[in-house]
C-alpha cells in the first residue's frame with residue numbers, strides 16, 4: 001500500500017527534510033525485502049522506523065546509509081541525489097551511522113576516545129604540532145561532549161571500566177564528535193536495563209535538537225515517548241506513518257504486531 005510521506009513539521013522545524021527516500025526498493029534475488037518506501041527525516045526531529053520482525057527495518061537502514069545498493073528508488077541528502085554515492089562519501093557529508101563509529105577503545109580513556117573521533121571533522125590531527133592552544137581547544141570540546149552525555153566526571157577512566165549503558169553513551173559522544181547532520185541509530189536501546197533505557201532515551205531526545213535523527217527501535221514505549229514521526233513497516237512496505245498516537249491507534253498496525261511480535265517493553 002502507499003501512504004503520503006510525512007508532512008513537514010508544523011511547529012517551526014526546518015520544512016525541508018535533510019534525508020529522504022523515494023520509492024526505495026530492495027530485492028535479494030527473487031525476494032522483495034523492501035518495496036517502494038518513502039521516508040523523510042527532518043532537522044530537530046526523531047523519526048522512528050518500527051515494525052514486526054522481518055519487516056525490512058534493517059534493510060531500509062542499510063539502504064539509507066548506503067551499505068546496500070537499492071534495486072530501485074532514490075535517496076536524497078539536502079535535496080541532492082546520493083543514491084549512487086558510497087558510504088564514506090555520504091559520511092563526509094554528515095550522515096553518521098551509530099555502529100560505524102561506535103567501536104570504542106576499551107584501553108583508552110573516555111577523553112581520548114572522544115578526541116580520536118573529533119580529529120576528522122575538525123582536521124585538528126594535522127594541527128597537533130602547531131600549538132598547545134589547539135590541544136586545549138580539543139580537550140575542552142571533548143569534555144563538553146562527554147558532559148552532554150553525562151560522562152564528564154569519568155573522562156580519565158578507561159572505557160572498559162564502563163557499564164554497558166554508559167559505553168553506549170560514550171558511543172553517542174563519539175558520534176556527536178563527527179558533527180552529524182543526520183544521525184542514524186540502529187536499536188540504540190537494545191540490551192539495556194530500564195534505568196539505562198531512560199537515560200539513553202533522554203540523551204537521544206537531547207541530541208536530536210541539533211540534527212535529523214532516524215532510529216530503528218523495538219522499544220515501543222520509548223518510540224511513543226520521544227518519536228516525532230513514526231514509519232511502520234510490514235513485509236517491506238510502509239503500513240502506516242504519522243505521530244505515535246496515530247499509528248498506534250491504526251488497527252492495521254495493531255494487527256501487524258499481534259502474534260508476530262508482542263514487544264511493549
Ligand SMILES: Nc1ncnc2c1ncn2[C@@H]1O[C@H](COP(=O)(O)OP(=O)(O)OP(=O)(O)O)[C@@H](O)[C@H]1O
Nearest residue numbers: 028031032033051052053054055056057058059060
Ligand atoms: N542479505 C540478505 N539476503 C537475503 N534476505 C535478506 C537479507 N537481508 C535481509 N533479508 C530478508 O529481508 C527481510 C527483512 O529483513 P530485515 O532484517 O530488514 O528486517 P527487520 O525489520 O530489520 O527485522 P528484525 O526486527 O528481526 O531485525 C527478512 O525476511 C530477511 O530475511
